[in-house]
Amino acid sequence: MESTLNYNKAKDWIIEENEFDHSNLGKCEAIMCLGNGYLGIRSSAEESYTGETRGYYIAGTFNKLDQYEVSELPNIADIINIELELNENSFSLEKGKIKEYSKSLNLKTGELHRHVLWESMQGELFLLDFYRTVSLKDMHLVAQKLVIVPVNCDAKIKITSGINGRMTNSGSQHMTDGEKRFYDRKYMQLVQATSESGIDIIHNTTLSFKLNQKKTELNSNIAIDRRRIFCAYDAVLPKNNSLTIEKISNVYTSRDIQNQGVPLKTIQERSLEALKASAMAGYDQIASVSAKEWEDKVWDTNPIIIDSEDEYEQLAVRFAQYHLTVMTPIHDKRMGIGAKGLSGEGYKGHTFWDTEIFILPYFIFTEPEIAKNLLIYRYLTLEGAHKKANSNNYKGAQFPWESAWLDDGEVTPVWGPVDIVTGLPTKIWSGFIEQHVTADIAYAVWQYYMITDDQEFMDCYGYELIFDTAKFWSSRLEYSQEDKLYHINDVVGPDEYKEHVDDNAFTNYLAYWNIKKAIEYYGQLQEERTRFKDLFTRLDLNNTYTEWIDRIDKVYLPTPGKQDFIIAQDKSYLTLKDIDLTKYKRQKQVGTIFNDYNLEQVNNIQVSKQADVMILFFLMEDLFSHDVKKANWNYYEPRTLHDSSLSLSTHCVLANDMCDYELAYELFKRACSIDLGPNMKSSNEGIHSASMGGIWQSVVYGFGGVRMMNGQLRIEPKLPESWNSLQFSIKWKGQSLQVFVDKRKLLIKNCTATKKVEVYVNNKAYSIDTELKMKL
Ligand code: BGC
Ligand code: BGC
Numbered sequence: 001m002e003s004t005l006n007y008n009k010a011k012d013w014i015i016e017e018n019e020f021d022h023s024n025l026g027k028c029e030a031i032m033c034l035g036n037g038y039l040g041i042r043s044s045a046e047e048s049y050t051g052e053t054r055g056y057y058i059a060g061t062f063n064k065l066d067q068y069e070v071s072e073l074p075n076i077a078d079i080i081n082i083e084l085e086l087n088e089n090s091f092s093l094e095k096g097k098i099k100e101y102s103k104s105l106n107l108k109t110g111e112l113h114r115h116v117l118w119e120s121m122q123g124e125l126f127l128l129d130f131y132r133t134v135s136l137k138d139m140h141l142v143a144q145k146l147v148i149v150p151v152n153c154d155a156k157i158k159i160t161s162g163i164n165g166r167m168t169n170s171g172s173q174h175m176t177d178g179e180k181r182f183y184d185r186k187y188m189q190l191v192q193a194t195s196e197s198g199i200d201i202i203h204n205t206t207l208s209f210k211l212n213q214k215k216t217e218l219n220s221n222i223a224i225d226r227r228r229i230f231c232a233y234d235a236v237l238p239k240n241n242s243l244t245i246e247k248i249s250n251v252y253t254s255r256d257i258q259n260q261g262v263p264l265k266t267i268q269e270r271s272l273e274a275l276k277a278s279a280m281a282g283y284d285q286i287a288s289v290s291a292k293e294w295e296d297k298v299w300d301t302n303p304i305i306i307d308s309e310d311e312y313e314q315l316a317v318r319f320a321q322y323h324l325t326v327m328t329p330i331h332d333k334r335m336g337i338g339a340k341g342l343s344g345e346g347y348k349g350h351t352f353w354d355t356e357i358f359i360l361p362y363f364i365f366t367e368p369e370i371a372k373n374l375l376i377y378r379y380l381t382l383e384g385a386h387k388k389a390n391s392n393n394y395k396g397a398q399f400p401w402e403s404a405w406l407d408d409g410e411v412t413p414v415w416g417p418v419d420i421v422t423g424l425p426t427k428i429w430s431g432f433i434e435q436h437v438t439a440d441i442a443y444a445v446w447q448y449y450m451i452t453d454d455q456e457f458m459d460c461y462g463y464e465l466i467f468d469t470a471k472f473w474s475s476r477l478e479y480s481q482e483d484k485l486y487h488i489n490d491v492v493g494p495d496e497y498k499e500h501v502d503d504n505a506f507t508n509y510l511a512y513w514n515i516k517k518a519i520e521y522y523g524q525l526q527e528e529r530t531r532f533k534d535l536f537t538r539l540d541l542n543n544t545y546t547e548w549i550d551r552i553d554k555v556y557l558p559t560p561g562k563q564d565f566i567i568a569q570d571k572s573y574l575t576l577k578d579i580d581l582t583k584y585k586r587q588k589q590v591g592t593i594f595n596d597y598n599l600e601q602v603n604n605i606q607v608s609k610q611a612d613v614m615i616l617f618f619l620m621e622d623l624f625s626h627d628v629k630k631a632n633w634n635y636y637e638p639r640t641l642h643d644s645s646l647s648l649s650t651h652c653v654l655a656n657d658m659c660d661y662e663l664a665y666e667l668f669k670r671a672c673s674i675d676l677g678p679n680m681k682s683s684n685e686g687i688h689s690a691s692m693g694g695i696w697q698s699v700v701y702g703f704g705g706v707r708m709m710n711g712q713l714r715i716e717p718k719l720p721e722s723w724n725s726l727q728f729s730i731k732w733k734g735q736s737l738q739v740f741v742d743k744r745k746l747l748i749k750n751c752t753a754t755k756k757v758e759v760y761v762n763n764k765a766y767s768i769d770t771e772l773k774m775k776l
Helices: 022-031 264-281 283-299 311-326 354-366 368-380 382-391 437-452 455-476 505-526 533-538 541-552 613-619 626-639 647-657 661-676 689-703
Strands: 014-017 039-041 056-058 082-086 097-106 111-119 125-134 141-150 155-164 180-183 187-193 200-211 214-216 219-225 228-237 243-253 305-308 415-418 425-427 478-480 485-487 706-709 712-715 723-732 735-742 745-750 757-761 764-768 771-775
Touching: 014 022, 022 661, 039 125, 082 141, 111 283, 125 283, 141 155, 141 283, 155 187, 155 200, 155 243, 180 219, 180 228, 187 228, 187 264, 200 228, 200 264, 243 264, 243 283, 264 283, 283 311, 305 311, 311 354, 311 661, 311 689, 354 368, 354 437, 354 689, 354 723, 368 382, 368 437, 368 455, 382 455, 437 455, 437 505, 437 706, 437 723, 455 505, 455 533, 455 541, 505 541, 505 613, 533 541, 613 626, 613 647, 626 647, 647 661, 647 689, 661 689, 689 706, 689 723, 745 757, 757 771, 764 771
Parallel strands: 712 757
Antiparallel strands: 014 097, 039 056, 082 155, 097 111, 111 125, 125 141, 141 243, 155 228, 180 187, 187 200, 200 214, 200 243, 219 228, 305 723, 415 425, 478 485, 706 712, 723 735, 735 745, 745 771, 757 764
């Protein structure tokens, strides 16, 4: 499995592949995916290939195909496809000879570029440059440009392109065959509707041409077919002349906020008008406006600068910020972030705890408004969370393990990959019993509040989320006559290689924390009872509070062993079989343990998929002593396969805390390589969203040493050996801070300077008016 990628242009913000490998198309399709949070398009080639996965998704357009499937984000009609015939040979990199090839994504501008010098079977040479941009400024807009130059011959060129509604999600067709129409023989429109959720999706596209930079009209043959509208154009191009093709497309849906209640006809008309205006502007202008938006909204606002020997590290952080931008639906509070963003079918567009624990810190510290909206998304899904709790005979809000549209409730599929022992699909228990997500959301609410001081958010949403989730936990607790304590039995913790466990340490501690926080806030709100009257009544808070008080001190919390300091990951973990895991620790791909064991067997081995006790240390840092952390690290890390992309960054941050800097650096490198690395298959289903947040956490939390501890800001940088300096920006309670650290000094600037900022560095408090400078 040779990697086709290179990072020679890391300095120029460019990810590039130099070789076309038709067996590994998924890698670049996903990691070079374009988008703007409203839509995401996998970076498949213009011409199609077997083995490709063309994917185009719009946030929030969930559809449930039938009773056997769960709601998923449909793959909408393809607009990227352009088929070319060059002197009667269909252009394909699988035929003829590739003389020059590169495909690259410029992270700075968000532009995709493919450069090809192709020799046909007849020895005719063609130079082709393909450019593509998804506008960050106009979220509905997609633009393509293609320049063709015949190098050693005259050329007859045929171009076929349009809108292709024959797309599926691995065979599931979510769309009706909608209305299709040509306007002025120039503009194409296709209206699809999702089959169950009834969302109208309106596509428009148009092609235009230039001969040696001068506008020209080409003969066209228009056609409408089942689920497809397209046009074929003919051009004659003398040797060394250039033909430029521009394809400008847009997409709107009846789910767009501005289209609520607007008749479909009106959306069709408006979107067509918008397309005409965009086509007039043309590719270059669309691309430069979008690039400017990237500069203003992302790179200039939240720069992270790593001065290190290896430029790949800087590239990796930019790559993470790029994808964090592309995946996040900042335009609509009714939408969450998918575990694969908008870059593939993986996890069906669903939102997991990945958002709250791995991605949200990035936004809380850099764009709190976006973080707030992501939490409001959870608030808006409360109805589904109530339904879920209710159907399990619990009270309050039990958030689904996987979340889609607001009232969908639980959408985790029930059946997964093959069980190598039985030959049947494996049952997925997460949707039934992976419950920690409910506390993770409450934790994120608190974290947001502490870092931003956003009282209005708490008054409108935050308190309610914390009370409602605490209400769930207290109803979830199971009393044991034996030890007279409350337990949480039969769960899956973060480590999904242990199913049906009792007293998973992470779950119990987080549930306890959730109830405790609710008790604290209840006490605070008592004085303002009249203002929160409605909330108190709706959540029956008086009775619930009595229950919290009665139970809180009886929640079972696994404590460190007296001798060895080990905290049992769950009740049985430490009694399970210990096997030699060397082979799996050295694996090049995740999940290789399943080549030898099925999940039931893995359940009985002391092996973890991902951080579990470690993530508890990460979130509840000050609860445990350094010795306890170290002992557990030494115990669990060797038993953790990092088979989830959520594992490495947590371990990186903790390794730093434990002063194992070399290891922290190594784990950071591995975290950076989850998508960018040489494994050509691991991103096929889409990029790993949580790992993008994880890369940021490794840098800012890990090496930058930033942490919110009990409502206080701590900054204790620990640069890796090979880094000369690190610079980043964070927001703390409304103040923008710029942090610069090198081998000798730490410099923190309060750029807003309307309030003093209190920061702890090496256990000492400093109050920053405008600047803090200290020697390290
Ligand atoms: C994941 C679960 C998820 C399931 C179904 C598994 O691979 O580990 O967290 O719920 O897939 O999407
Ligand atoms: C992990 C989960 C995660 C999910 C989605 C699974 O493999 O085990 O913790 O939420 O993937 O990224």
